[in-house]
Amino acid sequence: MTRLPAPPPLDVKNVMWLLAAMVFVVAPHLMRLPSWVGIFFGVVVAWRAWIAWAALRLPPRMLVLLITAAAAVGTFLQYQRITGREAGVTLLVVMASLKVLEMRSQREVVLSIYLGFFLVMTNFLFSQSIPLGLYMLVCVWLFIATLVGFNRVGSSPTILERLRPAGALLLQALPLMAAFFILFPRVQGPLWAVPQDARGASSGLSDSMTPGQFASLIKSDAIAFRVQWHGERPPFPAMYWRGPVMTLFDGRSWHVQRELLAGDGLHYAASGHPVSYSVTVEPSTKNWLFALDVPAAPPKGAYALQDLQLRSYRPLDQRTRFEMTSYLQYRYLQGSGPITLELASRFDDTRNPRTVALGREWARELDHDPRRIIDRAVLFFNREFTYTLEPPLLDPVNPYDDFLFRTKRGFCEHYAGSFALLMRAAGIPARVVTGYQGGEVNPLNNELIVRQADAHAWTEVWIADQGWVRVDPTAVVSPLRVENGVNAALGPIGISSAIMAADKLGIISSMHFAWQYMNSQWDQWVVGYNVDKQRQFFSDMGFRNVDWRTLAFWLMVAIFIVGGAVTLGLLLRERQPRADPSLAAWNRFCAKLAAAGLARAAQEGPLDYLARVKAQRPDWATEAEEITRRYIDARYGSGASREDIQLLATLVRDFRAA
Amino acid sequence: MAASLRQAISDWIFRAAAPETPPVTLIQRRIFILPTRMGYVFAGTVLVLLLSSINYALSLGFVLTFLLMSMAAVAMLHTWRNLAHLKLRPGRCEPVFAGDVAHFGVTVETPSLTRFAIALRRREGDPVYADVGVREPATIWMPVQTQARGLLRCGRLEVFTRYPVGLFHAWSYVEFDLKVIVYPRPDAAAGPPPQNAGSAAEEGIPIPGDDEFNMLRAYRAGDAPKLIAWKALAREQGLLTKEFNATASAELWLDYDEAPGGDVEKRLSALAHWVLKAEDYGQAYGLRIPGTRVPPDRGDAHCRRCLEALALYRLEP
Numbered sequence: 001m002t003r004l005p006a007p008p009p010l011d012v013k014n015v016m017w018l019l020a021a022m023v024f025v026v027a028p029h030l031m032r033l034p035s036w037v038g039i040f041f042g043v044v045v046a047w048r049a050w051i052a053w054a055a056l057r058l059p060p061r062m063l064v065l066l067i068t069a070a071a072a073v074g075t076f077l078q079y080q081r082i083t084g085r086e087a088g089v090t091l092l093v094v095m096a097s098l099k100v101l102e103m104r105s106q107r108e109v110v111l112s113i114y115l116g117f118f119l120v121m122t123n124f125l126f127s128q129s130i131p132l133g134l135y136m137l138v139c140v141w142l143f144i145a146t147l148v149g150f151n152r153v154g155s156s157p158t159i160l161e162r163l164r165p166a167g168a169l170l171l172q173a174l175p176l177m178a179a180f181f182i183l184f185p186r187v188q189g190p191l192w193a194v195p196q197d198a199r200g201a202s203s204g205l206s207d208s209m210t211p212g213q214f215a216s217l218i219k220s221d222a223i224a225f226r227v228q229w230h231g232e233r234p235p236f237p238a239m240y241w242r243g244p245v246m247t248l249f250d251g252r253s254w255h256v257q258r259e260l261l262a263g264d265g266l267h268y269a270a271s272g273h274p275v276s277y278s279v280t281v282e283p284s285t286k287n288w289l290f291a292l293d294v295p296a297a298p299p300k301g302a303y304a305l306q307d308l309q310l311r312s313y314r315p316l317d318q319r320t321r322f323e324m325t326s327y328l329q330y331r332y333l334q335g336s337g338p339i340t341l342e343l344a345s346r347f348d349d350t351r352n353p354r355t356v357a358l359g360r361e362w363a364r365e366l367d368h369d370p371r372r373i374i375d376r377a378v379l380f381f382n383r384e385f386t387y388t389l390e391p392p393l394l395d396p397v398n399p400y401d402d403f404l405f406r407t408k409r410g411f412c413e414h415y416a417g418s419f420a421l422l423m424r425a426a427g428i429p430a431r432v433v434t435g436y437q438g439g440e441v442n443p444l445n446n447e448l449i450v451r452q453a454d455a456h457a458w459t460e461v462w463i464a465d466q467g468w469v470r471v472d473p474t475a476v477v478s479p480l481r482v483e484n485g486v487n488a489a490l491g492p493i494g495i496s497s498a499i500m501a502a503d504k505l506g507i508i509s510s511m512h513f514a515w516q517y518m519n520s521q522w523d524q525w526v527v528g529y530n531v532d533k534q535r536q537f538f539s540d541m542g543f544r545n546v547d548w549r550t551l552a553f554w555l556m557v558a559i560f561i562v563g564g565a566v567t568l569g570l571l572l573r574e575r576q577p578r579a580d581p582s583l584a585a586w587n588r589f590c591a592k593l594a595a596a597g598l599a600r601a602a603q604e605g606p607l608d609y610l611a612r613v614k615a616q617r618p619d620w621a622t623e624a625e626e627i628t629r630r631y632i633d634a635r636y637g638s639g640a641s642r643e644d645i646q647l648l649a650t651l652v653r654d655f656r657a658a
Numbered sequence: 659m660a661a662s663l664r665q666a667i668s669d670w671i672f673r674a675a676a677p678e679t680p681p682v683t684l685i686q687r688r689i690f691i692l693p694t695r696m697g698y699v700f701a702g703t704v705l706v707l708l709l710s711s712i713n714y715a716l717s718l719g720f721v722l723t724f725l726l727m728s729m730a731a732v733a734m735l736h737t738w739r740n741l742a743h744l745k746l747r748p749g750r751c752e753p754v755f756a757g758d759v760a761h762f763g764v765t766v767e768t769p770s771l772t773r774f775a776i777a778l779r780r781r782e783g784d785p786v787y788a789d790v791g792v793r794e795p796a797t798i799w800m801p802v803q804t805q806a807r808g809l810l811r812c813g814r815l816e817v818f819t820r821y822p823v824g825l826f827h828a829w830s831y832v833e834f835d836l837k838v839i840v841y842p843r844p845d846a847a848a849g850p851p852p853q854n855a856g857s858a859a860e861e862g863i864p865i866p867g868d869d870e871f872n873m874l875r876a877y878r879a880g881d882a883p884k885l886i887a888w889k890a891l892a893r894e895q896g897l898l899t900k901e902f903n904a905t906a907s908a909e910l911w912l913d914y915d916e917a918p919g920g921d922v923e924k925r926l927s928a929l930a931h932w933v934l935k936a937e938d939y940g941q942a943y944g945l946r947i948p949g950t951r952v953p954p955d956r957g958d959a960h961c962r963r964c965l966e967a968l969a970l971y972r973l974e975p
Contacts (some may be wrong), residue, residue: 074919093891107696110696110699110824111699114700114703115700117703117707117722117726118703118706118707119709120722121711121716121719121722124716124718124719124722125714125716128716128717128718133718133721136718136722140722140725144729144823147668147822147823147824148821148822148823150824151775151820151822151823151824152775152789153775153776153777153784153785153787153819154787154788154789155774155775155787155789157774165736165822166822169732169733169736169822169823170729172732173725173728173729173731173732174725174728175728176724176728176731176732177721177724177725177727177728180720180724180727180728181720181721181724183796184720184724186711272847317715318715489904504695508767526715526717526718526721527717527718529717529720530715530717563731566735567735570732570735570736570739571735571739609866
């Protein structure tokens with residue numbers, strides 16, 4: 001007695017596809033997460049592959065539960081919590097691998113694929129670059145291909161038979177996706193509290209400065225911000241990007257002063273032409289902005305402190321663009337009350353005693369004349385100091401003594417810090433300004449890219465009749481640093497710089513700039529496409545003040561048009577069965593005869609028709625017979641070559657039934 | 659939910675459906691499409707992805723979300739297109755014995771584009787899948803476990819597909835006059851058929867058979883080669899066929915009243931067993947059941963006719 005067969009187990013090939021897609025999507029994470037996560041994931045996936053391959057039984061539920069609990073505990077021990085970016089992603093990777101391990105039905109497979117889409121999303125928390133975007137597109141393609149494989153019930157499709165339909169689906173989805181991307185009304189997030197480290201907490205300047213702290217920054221190729229000029233670009237030596245201003249000094253570190261600073265506008269006397277430009281700041285957890293020294297007014301969404309620092313109201317946790325104007329020539333006299341000056345003169349004379357003594361000595365010697373003291377200090381630095389990014393370690397208690405009198409090797413923060421301390425000791429109010437200096441110009445669009453490597457620190461000193469004056473002791477030690485950037489001063493840093501240096505012909509550098517340009521466009525228009533960008537896009541198109549209702553309307557229109565076009569394209573292709581070319585030729589032949597009054601009757605076969613044609617028009621007999629014979633051969637014979645059909649078509653074309 | 663809705667739609671649309679004349683083409687208005695349960699889960703997934711994109715301000719998250727969303731929309735068209743304009747014809751259904759698996763066959767043909775994972779299923783039953791190529795019609799056999807003898811009707815068929823991504827279920831109904839004759843299950847316990855039942859001699863009609871050599875007659879097209887008188891051919895007497903007469907004693911009537919077993923089904927099972935045995939012995943046999951009489955004969959067609967008579971005995975029309 002034959003019985004109905006039991007439902008088949010999951011197809012091995014399909015399971016392998018899913019595992020491969022999972023490995024693809026998790027791979028970028030494994031470089032960011034602790035190594036045990038990678039090992040765990042690898043082992044579980046290999047185990048599942050082995051189970052599928054050897055048709056073994058799945059591990060018992062209890063065991064899977066146990067492993068789950070162990071992995072959750074591991075995650076907690078690693079991060080001391082299970083929320084936050086790294087911990088959350090770790091947990092998701094662990095859960096996804098366990099889901100894969102225990103999947104037994106098709107439904108669980110599909111759920112695993114959906115989980116895969118979340119894993120794609122989590123990758124974007126770390127990077128939204130072009131390469132990662134393309135890579136993730138491939139991952140989505142693999143997942144859809146897996147889905148296609150699972151839905152080819154009853155047959156085992158080839159690799160191409162999975163990838164092709166999946167690729168077609170994605171390609172045909174692109175127009176509609178683009179319409180949604182552009183038109184879907186963006187809202188200002190977040191909807192719920194975002195953990196502090198949810199977005200890439202890129203390194204950057206902090207609100208304190210300790211000697212040696214910049215070194216890692218200066219070796220980083222990461223972009224801090226980009227600048228587009230709305231006019232002429234100022235010369236490099238003038239490009240001081242003003243950031244956190246540090247007035248408080250504890251003998252070792254300089255700190256931003258948090259209180260008493262809320263300014264009521266910017267007070268300085270500007271002269272010369274303003275420079276206007278826009279700054280696109282990379283996401284960070286901080287909220288300060290960088291403007292050319294000195295900003296004319298705080299841009300929209302930001303405010304200025306008394307010491308001319310700009311701060312954004314919201315943390316800059318996404319790429320944000322600010323329109324700025326600066327004056328490069330100014331006299332910064334006002335807005336510095338007695339408290340500010342008092343704070344800018346404080347120092348602890350029990351620490352760095354030799355530095356303090358030197359400052360005091362200069363003051364005595366030079367009659368407390370600020371200009372002469374500054375000149376003396378500049379001379380001092382000019383004589384025997386070396387600019388290097390690998391400075392020796394300094395004494396933690398008296399670092400500046402150690403630096404000035406022993407090592408004499410350092411970079412901007414050493415110079416700025418010790419210079420400011422010397423000034424204070426000499427009775428001149430001084431403070432450290434951190435920020436960036438210079439940048440790299442992309443010749444393709446004249447855009448300036450400022451990297452972490454361009455981080456810089458300089459000083460401002462107070463001179464009674466001139467106000468705050470910028471003095472950059474680093475420029476004295478290493479003039480190249482300020483004129484040509486940090487690479488010129490130090491030689492190439494990092495891989496890309498090394499390649500650039502070896503590039504004699506400039507091919508690599510032009511490719512490099514083209515790539516930079518593409519990245520910049522990508523960052524601005526794709527990654528940075530937010531509420532403001534959307535509004536800007538539409539005002540560029542001539543629609544002012546679009547609100548979400550207008551957007552929703554246009555979205556509907558776009559869905560209708562784009563969706564309609566795709567639908568028609570798909571369904572029209574279906575409607576046209578591939579016509580047999582020999583039949584088409586025959587039909588044309590019949591049409592010609594019909595036009596001559598010899599229409600073929602519906603029930604008439606080709607041979608009967610031929611007989612009738614021959615009887616009625618003996619003059620056409622030869623041609624008609626040739627055509628009919630060839631048609632019958634092609635259509636009902638053992639198969640006609642392309643040439644045969646071509647010949648038939650030619651015969652029909654040349655046939656004149658006049 | 660989708661399943662019950664589908665059921666409701668189908669009940670409403672095919673209230674008293676008469677079998678359709680083949681072939682049936684699945685034209686546009688015969689095809690329905692709804693998301694599958696996994697389709698709804700997918701929608702939920704996309705919604706969560708959208709909310710995350712908004713919350714974390716992930717532009718590429720938006721790209722992913724909208725790409726998946728649009729992919730689903732395109733997939734709906736693909737699923738629909740995978741089913742549209744298919745041509746269906748009923749196939750031949752071989753009779754089976756009760757308890758065996760019968761197969762209803764439906765031939766599916768596509769005018770254009772290869773169709774993948776086209777499924778057919780009866781109202782209660784597992785779907786059977788097949789790929790259908792252009793100019794390569796596929797016949798889908800739906801297995802059904804038979805229980806009792808009789809006439810098993812296929813009933814309304816659902817033809818559906820979820821290809822390519824399983825987010826949508828496109829389906830249509832067809833109702834062909836498909837049926838399988840289910841013979842009674844032969845009951846081996848009935849023993850060999852009785853050898854003397856009835857009497858053909860009384861009726862005085864010679865029954866053609868092959869038990870006893872009777873005469874030679876001229877060859878007629880279709881005569882079995884083993885019946886050809888090869889010796890006569892060798893003697894150059896032409897192509898002759900040997901003719902035999904079955905002896906009256908070998909003639910067999912399988913009678914309902916003689917079949918063992920208390921109830922109708924038992925008797926039918928015994929008779930089915932006898933029919934097969936008699937056919938095995940190469941005897942000519944006739945069948946007598948109340949209301950039907952199959953005159954003695956032998957051969958495959960005769961055997962089928964007898965079993966059919968048993969299968970359909972006293973069935974509601």
